[in-house]
Amino acid sequence: MRWRHAVFAGLIPALTALAAATEDAGISVRDAWVRETPPGMAMTAGYMVLQNKTSRPQVLVAARSSGFQTITIHRSITKQGMTGMEHSPQVELLPHASLPFAPGGYHLMLLNPKRTLRAGDRVDIRLEFRGGLVLPVAFEVRK
Numbered sequence: 001m002r003w004r005h006a007v008f009a010g011l012i013p014a015l016t017a018l019a020a021a022t023e024d025a026g027i028s029v030r031d032a033w034v035r036e037t038p039p040g041m042a043m044t045a046g047y048m049v050l051q052n053k054t055s056r057p058q059v060l061v062a063a064r065s066s067g068f069q070t071i072t073i074h075r076s077i078t079k080q081g082m083t084g085m086e087h088s089p090q091v092e093l094l095p096h097a098s099l100p101f102a103p104g105g106y107h108l109m110l111l112n113p114k115r116t117l118r119a120g121d122r123v124d125i126r127l128e129f130r131g132g133l134v135l136p137v138a139f140e141v142r143k
């Protein structure tokens with residue numbers, strides 16, 4: 001029986017790699033928007049609904065855009081009646097689940113926009129996931 005185990009041990013990693021390749025497109029984003037910035041405002045926030053259509057967890061690890069100096073992933077939290085924000089180095093999406101980035105919760109913190117953002121403008125942001133998947137998303141600027 002020992003040789004059979006050896007065969008299975010060799011097969012399983014190959015099957016896993018195949019599944020990863022076909023499921024990589026299984027993350028979608030909807031309702032992506034960025035809050036309008038008053039002139040001189042050095043930061044704003046981006047919101048969206050992420051949906052993981054795959055059967056594996058997916059992990060958002062970074063967001064980048066040529067329109068901002070820096071983008072970090074934040075979460076608004078309330079502790080002992082005080083509201084603040086904390087940096088989230090990564091956000092895990094559970095299999096077959098959606099996760100909202102919304103006021104009062106997760107958001108993309110967008111620092112130092114290179115131009116004033118007005119309602120109706122479009123902002124392109126690339127979302128980077130663990131494993132190398134990059135998802136370009138067009139965010140609409142809203143009031």
Ligand SMILES: [Cu+2]
Pocket residue numbers: 074075085107108109
């Ligand atoms: Cu923030």
